[in-house]
Amino acid sequence: MKAGLRVSAALAAFVAVGAATAARAQQGEIKIGEINSYSGLPAFTEPYRKGWQLAVDEINAAGGVNGKKLVVVSKDDGGKPADAVTAANELVSREGVVLIAGTFFSNIGLAVADFAKQKKVFFMAAEPLTDAMTWSQGNRYTFRLRPSNYMQAAMLAEEAAKLPAKKWATIAPNYEYGQSAVAIFKQLLSAKRPDIEWVSEQWPPQGKIDAGAVAQAIAAAKPEAILNVTFGPDLVKLVREGNTRGLFKDRAVVSFLTGEPEYLDPLKDETPEGWIVTGYPWEAIKTPEHDAFFKAYRAKYSDYPRLGSVVGYATMKAVAAILAKAGSTDTEKLVEAGEGIELSSPFGPMSFRKIDHQSTLGAYVGRTAVRGGRGVMVDFEYRDGAKYLPSDDEVRKMRPQS
Template sequence: MTIDRRSLLAGASAGAALIAAPALVRAQGAGPIKVGEINSYTAQPAFLKPYRQGWELALEQINAAGGALGRKIETIFRDDGGKPEDAVRHAGDLINAEKVDLLSGGFLSNVGLAIADFAAQNKRLYVASEPLSDAVVWAKGNRYTFRLRPSTYMQAAMLVEEAAKLPAKKWALVAPNYEYGQSGVKWFKELLKKAKPDVEFVAEQFPALGRIDAGATVQALEASKPDAIFNVTFGADLSNFVRQGNTRGLFEGRAVVSMLTGEPEYLDPLGAEAPVGWIVTGYPHADIQTPEHVKFRDAYKAKFNDYPRLGSVVGFDTMNSIAAALTKAGSTDTEKLVDAMKGLKFASAFGQAEYRAIDHQSTLGAFVGKTALKDGKGVMVDWRYADGAKYLPSDAEVKLLRPAG
């Protein structure tokens, strides 16, 4: 059998076309839509293991229904270890090597701000799921960054609404010494002073994140003889603070208002030592019976044989909001996605929410209630859902807080 040169070249060209065809199809958008997800998985596992599970549940449901734009969505996860510099390095790798279509994630506020800055410089969409710093959408806000969770301002405003009803005049405050803690204290003081001009703040303690000297902190707060305490610690710091406070009688006869303490991630580890009567933001997962939440909770339990934490909701809602943005944009083009995110309405486990066009902050709310003990475990009682849209500043105020863009 002989093959002349013309036949050989024709065959080679046909083979090359067959090889190039899949690449051409991928280039035209038949491959998966890639999302780069950066988070502090090893540094904050209590929140971020449930977060990832909630994300994976949403992703499974979305892809089972056909994905977005007729394409499957793929997530490439990266662990920043709680370090801003590692988060930025991962962001660069995800954009340049993995060719992701957008970025998401962030837990600690300083990490979220670092990714947001990267997104602005590189003109890529970043959906910040968890970092609570107001600077993410206000002072350092940019065209390419949107945030899902209620911010420190929003949660402080929800808690101040309850704190203002207390007879307490002298307040002491404790918070981790980084962006989130400083922001939480700032807004609580400012908003409470506005609601009750006669209050005074007699002590402030800012222990290092993850390294609280709980005994010394409790002693310093007790020495100021406050009527009430505002707490912003979470995780292991919260557990140590509560145990030392219980031991030393800090909370006896005093009201405590506490951000995040009602979240199962932080309440469950306290067991029977969980505080009673604290006014908190959190997530009473077992008692929320809205159709959206029951559907989410049942699906989560079926998949993971466990109950959801607040992280589960945040992961679930972030992924669903990204899918909604892709559908609205009709494209993976960054500028079209950014435009689609402005004013985007999306379904969450807590009902419908929206990313405000003016500041890119979601209107997702939080639950406000009191802590109690039930069967030797901390729970939330007397709770209500605080719609995030009602706890955000006006457009005129936002224009003063946020740079153009």
């Protein structure tokens, strides 16, 4: 045999051995695709990433799923629906992932859910809150972890209905999430209090609020109470302008998400007191499930968890539980395994409803206060998500057959 042929034969043998080794390695792992707006909203998504990384570490340390290691391939969608769909397509076609998890913004979640429907890929939506995700645009292949706008609105409306206020104004970002949150809160609160009048709506663009103009417009309508749906840097600007102009003085405020440390911490001593909020009072929750999560998170990151941390952690734990129950990576078997599955979370027991694939994970409802120069949640209570969901008959009217 000539030297060149010997080298070629050896190289071919080496490549063959390498391919066989890679194939065996792939047989011993399960690849999960993950997409989120890491560059678009790092205050939430970075803790979220740490949460799912902790979950994956725990899962693999315990032997993986059905003896196979979980491997997560993560992509940043840049806060753009088109980029999220491109990422999803690459994860499925090039990376060979068995399912997709993640997303934050509601419009992005809906875009990926439509991709999942078209391509018949299992999608665990972690954060997007629009009710369309599991109802009007729900589909067989999409599940959602976070308590939806409907669920959080129902919890907040329960408290808002006790207020004497009759004239209400709303402030919300002008995209799917804000529009959905305002619509369902108004519907639920008006049903409890037919005497309520809605006197003003402000729709600033997400991430680009002119807080002074918004505060001035709301004040001019002279409401007795305000619903706020802004979050992140927009919330900080609104609070600062509102405090400066006395917008919140002697007015009740009900606010989605404001009690989450991602959004509460930046307010520091400017935190308005007495707002009714959903959130995450991490330092005051004393349950076995949360204690275990908190200790593991702090040990790994030398930091306290945010709400995003809980969402990321619970997302991957849910994915692993569904994979384990299915005993397969086949999409249809994953869907069947996910419907009705019961599992644990840092907030306690939860399940995914068969009727709409919405989880029953709940939320904490309380009031804002300032303690030691920073914002905290006080007088809080955990609300079980299962108690704040519509009946199966109501869901059937809203959800297409899929």
